[in-house]
Amino acid sequence: MFQRLVALLFITAVLSEPECSKFHYEEQTLNKMIRQEIAMEKLRADMAATQQQVLDALGKLAETTNQLRDDWNNERTNLKRVTNDLIEETNKSVRTFAAEMEKLKGPTVAFRSKDLVDLTPSLGETLVFKTTTLNEGLGYDNKSGIFTAPVAGTYTFSVQFCVHGGKNMYYAIVADGVEIKKGWFCDEKWSTCYTTDTVAVLKKDSKVYVKCSSSSSLLVTSSSYYWNTFSGVLVKS
Template identity: 70%
Template sequence: MLRVVLSFLFIYVAFSEPECSRFHYEEQTLNKMIRVEIAMEKLQLDMAATQQQVLDALRGLREETQQIKDDWNNEKESLKRDVKDMKGAIANDILEFTNELEKLKGPAVAFRSKDVADLTPNSGDTLVFQTTMLNEGLGYDNTTGIFTAPVGGTYIFTVQFCVVGGKNMYYVIVADNEEIKKGWFCDAKWTACYSADAVVVLKQGARVQVKCSSSSSLLSSNSNYWNTFSGVFVHA
């Protein structure tokens, strides 16, 4: 291509110059050729410089693009690690929270009993409810009428007494020799059932029982109404 351009430039210069003499023509021709050659060399140098600039720009663009890719890949890996760590932390928090709830909830402890052995108890007697209908945690002993706390925590105890009409029932709920509930039930004419409950915080191994607090007590029981003693563990 350079030769073609050079030839055209040469022909153009040759025909555009006025002819004076043979030597003058040759001198002018030679001068034009040199100028054309210098112009071509400059053009080549400019093209080479421009090409180099384009190559440098492309190389820089490639490097910048690669750097962006590398940064993005690193960011993705960092994000994956952060998400993994966050999932692990959340899982640990959930496990710890669940364990704490289990500790607060504690084991299942509950009992329910009926059928007082002696319907005419004396003052100070422990009322023994002989029939055990529920005994989760095995805390209640139906031979002694005493509940022994298998774990420490808050408990609710409930009693129901069915009193003969015109008679009385004096009772007291005792936890480790401490009276936590005390009362009196009666009805002037009819046999009637009454209930009471008590909330108490017990240590493991504490003993709870229901006692009669007066010898004038008289209870009644049949298939339609029961004398009962029950309790449930609420939380640690």
């Protein structure tokens, strides 16, 4: 195209006529057309270059977008994995803590009994409470009245006796043959219920029971409104 324009200019220069002639006018028109053609050619070249730049920029933008999407997917996968690992580790820690707390808590040992068999016990007699309302650990025997410690530990024991007015109740709580609590309940006029307790550190299979500790005349009463009771619980193993 450019060679054709140059040839036209050359012919125009050779065949130039006086400025007032018809050829002079045509020459100017041709020169104007050539300049316009050159300008259009440059414009097309600039537009093509701009278009290529836009296409290049769009290509880079697409690459960047794809990279960001891939990075986001990777981060989301990593975050999910880290979250799952954290949840699993937390659950493991909770299970471990619960197991340790269970170990610290130790076994449950507790008993509660009522209904004294002999309401006029004699000196040295083991007091038997025939109705067992609680026996976790199966330590209390309501036939013999004796509690046998299923595990070693610190225990607390409690007894309640309801005594007729004017009568006496002498008692002792015994652990492995040793009296660890002794007392005397009485009221000159009124029938009254009395409660006492004690603490003992026992070995496994230690024996604990309540006995009558005096030969004085005794009379212990019971009804649906008040009970004679013997109970105990493991405080710490």
